[in-house]
Amino acid sequence: MRTGILGGTFDPIHIAHLHAGECALHQVGLDRVLFIPAGNPWQKRGAMISAAHHRLEMTRVAISGVDGFAVDPREVDRDGPTFTIDTLADFPEAEELFLILGADAAIGVPTWHRAREVLERSTVVVAPRPGTDSTAVASVLPDAIFLDMAVLEISGTEIREMAAAGDPYRFLVTEGVHRYAEGHRLYTQPWRDDMVGGSSEAEESS
Numbered sequence: 001m002r003t004g005i006l007g008g009t010f011d012p013i014h015i016a017h018l019h020a021g022e023c024a025l026h027q028v029g030l031d032r033v034l035f036i037p038a039g040n041p042w043q044k045r046g047a048m049i050s051a052a053h054h055r056l057e058m059t060r061v062a063i064s065g066v067d068g069f070a071v072d073p074r075e076v077d078r079d080g081p082t083f084t085i086d087t088l089a090d091f092p093e094a095e096e097l098f099l100i101l102g103a104d105a106a107i108g109v110p111t112w113h114r115a116r117e118v119l120e121r122s123t124v125v126v127a128p129r130p131g132t133d134s135t136a137v138a139s140v141l142p143d144a145i146f147l148d149m150a151v152l153e154i155s156g157t158e159i160r161e162m163a164a165a166g167d168p169y170r171f172l173v174t175e176g177v178h179r180y181a182e183g184h185r186l187y188t189q190p191w192r193d194d195m196v197g198g199s200s201e202a203e204e205s206s
Contacts, residue, residue: 163187
């Protein structure tokens with residue numbers, strides 16, 4: 001089994017996430033891509049994000065009916081902040097793992113908690129990101145696989161800001177995700193009782 005792991009806050013999951021997952025699925029020859037929403041995302045310390053159940057449901061809606069895509073709730077179900085190595089360790093040793101990251105995240109992998117073990121357990125697959133030179137990523141991750149895909153300058157932060165300002169964002173997410181976010185007023189209110197705060201470091205580190 002060749003499994004791609006694409007994790008993120010997914011607040012909301014958007015077309016850049018889906019495009020990266022699809023390119024990895026076909027270009028790397030994966031059997032499946034698991035989309036894993038972060039339960040208690042360390043990288044969002046001090047920021048208010050949508051509750052995990054909303055982000056998990058938007059992820060389910062986004063990939064519904066897509067062959068080779070699946071949602072994995074293990075980080076939502078786990079208590080406390082989670083490091084990547086914890087998630088990788090959950091998989092059977094016989095399963096070949098491919099960690100799908102944006103170039104901006106990939107370049108920082110050597111500084112991550114137990115980075116050597118992360119790189120021993122998985123192959124990093126890199127999606128291009130604006131402002132991050134692929135050669136710089138290759139210099140720190142020489143064994144990484146680089147995807148040939150459109151560079152989509154989209155972020156969850158930008159989508160949330162657009163929604164809060166009343167600007168259209170419906171074509172930056174799937175129709176189902178847009179309907180879910182609007183129906184639950186996830187990004188049109190400055191504060192909701194079900195919002196939570198991230199609780200760890202700005203970078204995954206030891």
